[in-house]
Amino acid sequence: MDNNENLACRVCGFIQCEEPWGEDGSTPNFMICACCGTEFGYEDCTKESVKVQRDKWLDAGGRWWELKNKPNNWDMNEQLKNIPIDYK
Numbered sequence: 001m002d003n004n005e006n007l008a009c010r011v012c013g014f015i016q017c018e019e020p021w022g023e024d025g026s027t028p029n030f031m032i033c034a035c036c037g038t039e040f041g042y043e044d045c046t047k048e049s050v051k052v053q054r055d056k057w058l059d060a061g062g063r064w065w066e067l068k069n070k071p072n073n074w075d076m077n078e079q080l081k082n083i084p085i086d087y088k
């Protein structure tokens with residue numbers, strides 16, 4: 001199934017190469033989001049921690065963790081739309 005929700009970072013909505021929380025949505029891979037720097041399975045464990053992490057990231061200006069992965073035409077607001085509905 002091609003489901004962007006499973007591929008999106010819960011904090012910033014950046015689409016990952018593989019599901020941050022696995023196919024079942026409960027097996028984090030502990031990779032780091034190239035965009036917001038969240039470690040999957042750590043800062044994004046609960047709805048509350050996701051919101052705290054997102055606020056921190058936005059307060060800091062939405063900076064990229066790995067700048068080389070930033071698309072040239074990056075649109076933060078478009079990306080934020082990818083955030084899974086349960087974590088918005």
Ligand SMILES: [Zn+2]
Nearest residue numbers: 009012033036
């Ligand atoms: Zn992220």
